[in-house]
Amino acid sequence: MPEGHTVHRTARKFQKDFVGQQLFVTSPQGRFVDATLVSGQKLMTSEAFGKHLFLGFESGFIRVHLGIYGKWRFSQFEDTPKEPVGQVRARFLSSDSVADLVGPTACEVIDAASFEMHKSRLGPDPLRIDPADQELERFIARCKKSKTPIGQLLMDQSVISGIGNVYRAELLFRAGRSPYRPGMEVSDKDLAAIWFDAVKLMKIGVSKGIMLTRDDYLKSMPAVKDRYFVYKREGLPCRNCGNEVSLALMNARKLYWCNGCQSA
Numbered sequence: 001m002p003e004g005h006t007v008h009r010t011a012r013k014f015q016k017d018f019v020g021q022q023l024f025v026t027s028p029q030g031r032f033v034d035a036t037l038v039s040g041q042k043l044m045t046s047e048a049f050g051k052h053l054f055l056g057f058e059s060g061f062i063r064v065h066l067g068i069y070g071k072w073r074f075s076q077f078e079d080t081p082k083e084p085v086g087q088v089r090a091r092f093l094s095s096d097s098v099a100d101l102v103g104p105t106a107c108e109v110i111d112a113a114s115f116e117m118h119k120s121r122l123g124p125d126p127l128r129i130d131p132a133d134q135e136l137e138r139f140i141a142r143c144k145k146s147k148t149p150i151g152q153l154l155m156d157q158s159v160i161s162g163i164g165n166v167y168r169a170e171l172l173f174r175a176g177r178s179p180y181r182p183g184m185e186v187s188d189k190d191l192a193a194i195w196f197d198a199v200k201l202m203k204i205g206v207s208k209g210i211m212l213t214r215d216d217y218l219k220s221m222p223a224v225k226d227r228y229f230v231y232k233r234e235g236l237p238c239r240n241c242g243n244e245v246s247l248a249l250m251n252a253r254k255l256y257w258c259n260g261c262q263s264a
């Protein structure tokens with residue numbers, strides 16, 4: 001599943017290639033009938049909040065959430081664009097660029113009030129804050145009033161937005177903290193460390209387009225098997241202590257961690 005860094009990259013792509021232009025928005029698959037509500041209008045803004053992309057047109061917004069299977073395909077053309085391939089939910093067309101949206105969980109036209117409502121439901125996004133410490137208090141406050149395990153809180157988009165399964169596992173490993181510790185029992189210092197680490201790693205994710213979490217590899221493009229400390233490494237020796245990396249389900253999602261390094 002795409003995590004926040006992917007959505008922020010998409011927002012920047014729209015910023016660069018589509019904002020300021022009149023776009024034709026169509027529904028090749030026939031399932032995005034609202035396309036006609038904004039088609040032909042100028043795209044004014046492109047912003048990511050957590051895992052949501054909001055495209056602001058003159059009369060409203062398009063909200064996109066990729067979910068597990070959604071993806072974007074971008075291309076450019078000289079004379080005429082290529083026909084859509086497969087089940088394209090929405091096509092965005094400028095004079096020279098195409099963006100095709102395939103398989104999203106959500107793609108809908110919303111008004112300004114609904115845009116504000118969606119934003120208000122989302123927790124602080126480590127990629128939106130500059131300087132990043134201003135939203136830290138909100139994140140800490142949400143964790144401290146909850147008995148829910150920190151591993152589950154990090155996946156709760158109303159607590160912190162943009163984190164998915166990879167960053168969740170890796171941030172907790174890097175912090176040396178058990179995913180099972182209740183939020184209220186994690187110290188402010190540890191929560192701050194997790195927050196700033198998320199800011200650092202997700203910024204790298206935006207610039208490189210892949211998730212990297214091992215300090216020795218942050219500047220390179222390692223193979224997938226070398227990218228992570230614990231994510232999808234169940235049964236393999238921990239890179240730090242040699243213990244077997246564990247796998248369990250937490251709130252129906254796979255959780256990876258090292259009992260040796262993350263017992264506290």
Ligand SMILES: [Zn+2]
Pocket residue numbers: 238239240241242243258259260261262
């Ligand atoms: Zn370990």
